Amino acid sequence: MVDGGHEVYGLARDVVDLRSDGQSCDVRSYEELRSVARHLKAKKVDITGLVNSAGVASLNLALTTPPHVTETIV
Structure with a gap:
């Protein structure tokens, strides 16, 4: 998206090598998301789209997953 000329604001637990503006945020945490929302609102950022690429990996079969x-996954 950045290469396409779009303005991007990224959220990640680890923001090392982030190719856009952004900040650290664990999207599982309501309080962290709320803090980001307040920050963007204070900066009067217009959000025109959201992309969620967060995921959880589990190598277990569904029947054997504790x-x-x-x-945590759901």
Whole structure:
């Protein structure tokens, strides 16, 4: 998206080598997301689109995945 000329604001747990403006944020945390929203609102940023590429990897089969791991994923 950056290469296409779009203005991008990224969120990531690790912002090393981020190719756009952004900040550290664990999207699983409501409080961290709320903080980002307040920051963007204070800067009067117009959001025209959202891309969610967050994911969780689990190498277990569904039947053998412990319940606490399933809760984290879902």
